[in-house]
Structures are given as C-alpha cells and as structure tokens.
Amino acid sequence: MRRKLIAGNWKMNGLRAGGTALAGGLAEKANAETPICDFLVCPPAHLLIPVADAISGSPVALGGQDCHVNASGAHTGDLSAEMLADTGCSFVVLGHSERRADHGESNALVRTKSAAAERAGLTAIICVGETAEERKAGRALEVIEKQIRESLPESAEASLVVAYEPVWAIGTGLTATPGDVAEVHAQIRKLLIELFGNDTGNAIRILYGGSVKPANAAELMAVENVDGALVGGASLKLDDFWAIGRSCP
Numbered sequence: 001m002r003r004k005l006i007a008g009n010w011k012m013n014g015l016r017a018g019g020t021a022l023a024g025g026l027a028e029k030a031n032a033e034t035p036i037c038d039f040l041v042c043p044p045a046h047l048l049i050p051v052a053d054a055i056s057g058s059p060v061a062l063g064g065q066d067c068h069v070n071a072s073g074a075h076t077g078d079l080s081a082e083m084l085a086d087t088g089c090s091f092v093v094l095g096h097s098e099r100r101a102d103h104g105e106s107n108a109l110v111r112t113k114s115a116a117a118e119r120a121g122l123t124a125i126i127c128v129g130e131t132a133e134e135r136k137a138g139r140a141l142e143v144i145e146k147q148i149r150e151s152l153p154e155s156a157e158a159s160l161v162v163a164y165e166p167v168w169a170i171g172t173g174l175t176a177t178p179g180d181v182a183e184v185h186a187q188i189r190k191l192l193i194e195l196f197g198n199d200t201g202n203a204i205r206i207l208y209g210g211s212v213k214p215a216n217a218a219e220l221m222a223v224e225n226v227d228g229a230l231v232g233g234a235s236l237k238l239d240d241f242w243a244i245g246r247s248c249p
C-alpha cells in the first residue's frame with residue numbers, strides 16, 4: 001500500500017511571518033489529528049530554517065524546490081542538496097516545469113540533480129508533464145515517457161516520487177480529467193516497473209499536480225495510481241491544504 005503524500009510547493013511566495021504561521025498551523029493540525037496521509041511543505045530557501053523550526057516535532061516534512069548538482073563550490077546563488085539536508089529537508093522537488101522553462105533545465109540535468117539528492121540522503125520528487133500544444137497534438141504520453149526515461153535516476157529507490165503535472169493545468173484553474181490522469185498515471189506505472197522492476201516500480205509514489213484544490217481533490221485522489229498531490233496555490237492557504245489532505249481516500 002502506498003501512503004498518499006500531499007506536498008505543498010510554495011514556489012516564490014511567502015515572507016517570514018506568514019510562512020512560519022502557515023507551517024506552524026499545519027504542524028498544529030497534524031499533531032492534533034493523526035493525518036491519513038503524509039504532509040510535506042517546500043518553502044522558498046529563506047524560509048527553510050524558520051519553517052523547519054515551526055514543524056519540528058510534528059509529522060510534517062520539509063523539502064526544497066531545487067538543488068545544485070554539486071555539494072559545494074563556486075556557484076553563486078545556488079543551494080546544494082547537502083545544504084537542504086542541513087536545514088532539515090528530507091525531500092527536494094526536481095525538474096518542475098517552471099525550472100525547466102525559466103532555467104532551461106533539461107532531462108539530463110534533472111537526472112544529475114536526482115543523483116545529487118540521493119548523495120545527500122534526500123528523496124527526489126521528479127516532475128514531468130506535457131504542454132497544451134503537446135496534448136493537442138496527441139503527443140502527451142510520448143513526451144511524458146521521454147521525460148521519465150531521461151530524467152529519473154538510473155537506479156531508483158522505492159522512496160523516489162514522480163509528479164505528473166500537465167503544464168497547462170499549473171496555476172490555471174484547469175485540471176486534467178480523472179480519465180486523463182488515470183491514463184497517464186497507468187503509463188507512468190508501467191514505465192516504472194519496466195525500468196526498476198516490480199517491487200520498486202510499484203512502490204514509487206506518483207503524485208498529480210495542477211490546480212488541485214479542495215473541490216477537486218477527492219475525485220483526483222481516488223484515481224488509480226494517484227498517490228498524492230503536488231499543490232501550488234492551494235498549499236498557501238492552511239484550510240485548503242489541510243482539506244486536500246483530508247480528502248484522501
């Protein structure tokens with residue numbers, strides 16, 4: 001049984017007061033009521049340490065939004081996987097479509113970053129997903145397959161996480177239909193089994209992301225092979241994020 005993971009990707013949002021209050025509020029809820037899923041928050045870098053303090057002693061986990069491939073060195077503005085681990089992170093999001101678009105991150109770079117995450121003892125959440133044009137052209141599955149084959153580490157651990165995030169559904173209020181999500185997640189599961197064997201391929205969690213909110217979460221979380229959600233906008237509202245977690249079957 002794969003336990004569902006509800007991950008909040010705060011992106012470039014939040015200052016210290018609001019971010020620590022949000023994380024502290026989530027920790028309080030998770031302490032008061034044993035959650036039926038795993039909760040993770042991925043704040044921007046300046047909030048990693050205060051958020052780590054705010055969730056300390058709670059079941060809420062901490063993650064980074066990206067990491068450099070090297071452990072240290074002359075890379076101005078970058079953070080290494082080891083530095084994320086040093087703040088208390090146990091996860092790191094890699095290859096988000098915004099990093100692929102804004103920073104030209106290739107599948108090969110994402111794969112190298114996933115090795116860096118492993119080196120530092122972090123669990124990578126590797127994002128894949130097609131653009132609107134690719135879906136319209138009937139190429140969604142082909143694009144996702146290429147991303148999976150080229151971005152994932154060569155030998156994956158069972159703890160690895162994959163996130164399917166159709167680019168056209170991110171921050172737009174549009175969500176893929178449960179039927180489309182089921183089709184893509186089934187294809188990803190098949191590939192994971194082909195690449196890593198039955199045990200690991202079946203253990204890897206596959207999250208759905210793209211405009212997940214309380215109103216659509218129950219329907220999406222009930223889809224076969226959907227093992228949680230990567231949530232952007234709605235993760236910035238405590239009640240919405242908590243409600244998404246509670247909607248897990």
Ligand code: PGA
Nearest residue numbers: 170171210211231232233
């Ligand atoms: P969204 O973002 O929930 O705001 O659509 C999801 C993501 O980019 O991870």
